[in-house]
Structure formats: C-alpha cells, structure tokens
Amino acid sequence: MANSASGMAVHDDCKLRFLELKAKRSFRFIVFKIDEKIQQSYEDFAASLPANECRYAVFDYDFTTEENCQKSKIFFIAWSPDTSRVRSKMLYASSKDRFKRELDGIQVELQATDPSEMSMDIIKGRAM
Structure with missing residues (x-):
C-alpha cells in the first residue's frame, strides 16, 4: 500500500x-x-544494462499505430554481452525459458549481445 x-x-x-x-x-x-531516480526513457533503460554482465530485462514500450491508436507491448530482453563471462552466458541462456514463463504477459522477446541489437529502431520494428 x-x-x-x-x-x-x-x-x-x-x-x-x-x-x-x-x-x-x-x-x-x-x-x-x-x-x-525513476527510469522513464528507453535511453535510461538501455544505459542501466551493464556492459560486461548478463541480465534479463523487461521493457514496456508505448507507441502509436499508423491508425493513430495508442498501444503498448511488453518486451523481454535477454542481455548477454560478448564481454561477459562464458559461465554467466551459459547460466542465463539455460535459465531464460523457465524465467520467462513466470512472467505472464510478455509479448515480444529479444536477445541482445550489444546495444545495436536492441536499438529503438529494432524495438519499434518488433512492436508493429
């Protein structure tokens, strides 16, 4: 409360x-x-992911369709940078499906090893 x-x-x-x-x-x-600090923008969200460590992330993306309808999609992002430890990458990869199943309502999944693989253009493209 x-x-x-x-x-x-x-x-x-x-x-x-x-x-x-x-x-x-x-x-x-x-x-x-x-x-x-409440993260508000996609840039804040992307900057919060560590450069050398794996993470799971969820991002709620609001957008407007071509028909001018307000929509939103919840993204699950498996962040696994190339520079992270091999053991960590294996642990996150093997646990991802079970973890994701616990999050009811995920609509889009992305896997990213560097920021370009989860750019705003990719987010927009996957949302439509």
Missing part, C-alpha cells in the same frame, strides 16, 4: 525479504533504499 503522506509504495520484494527475516531468520539484517 502507498503511504498516504509520501505516496511511496513498498515493493513486494521488500515485504517478502522482511517476512523471510522474521519467520525463517534467513537474514540478520536488511537495508532498504528508496530509488529516487
């Missing part, structure tokens, strides 16, 4: 970690951080 004084919501993962500490004693402490 959002705090009525600040409008800040508590992320479900924060609640889950707290319950693990409380019930299972999985942790001795937890440090929470309010992320003041």
Whole structure:
C-alpha cells in the first residue's frame, strides 16, 4: 500500500525479504533504499544494462499505430554481452525459458549481445 503522506509504495520484494527475516531468520539484517531516480526513457533503460554482465530485462514500450491508436507491448530482453563471462552466458541462456514463463504477459522477446541489437529502431520494428 502507498503511504498516504509520501505516496511511496513498498515493493513486494521488500515485504517478502522482511517476512523471510522474521519467520525463517534467513537474514540478520536488511537495508532498504528508496530509488529516487525513476527510469522513464528507453535511453535510461538501455544505459542501466551493464556492459560486461548478463541480465534479463523487461521493457514496456508505448507507441502509436499508423491508425493513430495508442498501444503498448511488453518486451523481454535477454542481455548477454560478448564481454561477459562464458559461465554467466551459459547460466542465463539455460535459465531464460523457465524465467520467462513466470512472467505472464510478455509479448515480444529479444536477445541482445550489444546495444545495436536492441536499438529503438529494432524495438519499434518488433512492436508493429
């Protein structure tokens, strides 16, 4: 629930970690951080992917069709840069399908090894 004084919501993962500490004693402490920077643009999103490490990412792309209809598509991006460790690439590649199945509503999948493979032109082209 959002705090009525600040409008800040508590992320479900924060609640889950707290319950693990409380019930299972999985942790001795937890440090929470309010992320003041909200990523808004595609450029912010793309810049957040590390140059040398694999990641899975989800991007909600809003666009207008030729018929002037507002639409949106949710992209799943498997980011696996050439410079990342081979073991990491193998782990992400072998786990991708199972991870993606847990995310109900993914509409488009992209695999990218460098930023050019997930450029805005490619995103636009795959959305149509």
